[in-house]
Amino acid sequence: MPDNSLFGVHAAALEVRSQRMGLLASNIANASTPGFKARDLDFGKALASVEQMGTGANLGSATMYRNPFQPSLDGNTVELASEQTAFAENAVQYQTTLSFLNGRIGQITRALKGE
Template identity: 80%
Template structure:
C-alpha cells in the first residue's frame, strides 16, 4: 500500500500508542475499583498485529494483565505511580510519532506543490 511506504512503521506505531493510552487511562480511572485488574499492551506484538492486518487490527492477543509488585487487599492490581509513569512515557512517544508524521506530511505536501 502506498501510505505504508510513505509513512513506514510510524502510522502503525501511532495506532498502537493510541490503543495503549486507552488501556493505561482505564487503569488509572479504576485505581480504586475493588477487584480491577490492570492491563497493558505488548508494543512489539501489537505493532506486528497492526502491520499484518492494517488499521483496526484485533490487538487482544497483545493485551495482558500486569503483575503487581505489591498486592492489594481488595484484589485491585493497579499501582497508580506505575500507571501514571507509563501513561506519561506513552504520551511522549505518541507525540514524537505524531510530530514525525506531521513533518513527513508537510514534506510530501510541499513536494506536491512543487516548492
C-alpha cells in the same frame, strides 16, 4: 499487508500508542475499583498485529495483565504511580510519532507544490 510505505512503521506505531493510551487511562480510572486487573499492551506484538492486519486490528493477543509489585487486599492490581508514569511515557512517545508524521506530511505537501 496494507500499503503504508508512505508513512512506514510510524502509522502503525501511532495506532498502537493510541490503543495503549486507552488501556492505561482505563487502569488509572479504575485505581480504586475492587478486583480490577490492570492491563497493558506488548508493544512489539501489537505493532506486528497492526502492520499485518491494518488499522483497527484486534490487539487481544498483545494485551496482557500487569503483575503488581505490591498486591492490594481488594484484588485490584493497579499501582497508580506506575500507571501514571507509563501513561506519561506513552504520551511523549505518541507525540513524537505524531510530530514525525506531521513532518512527513509537510514534506509531501512541499513536494506536490514543487517547493
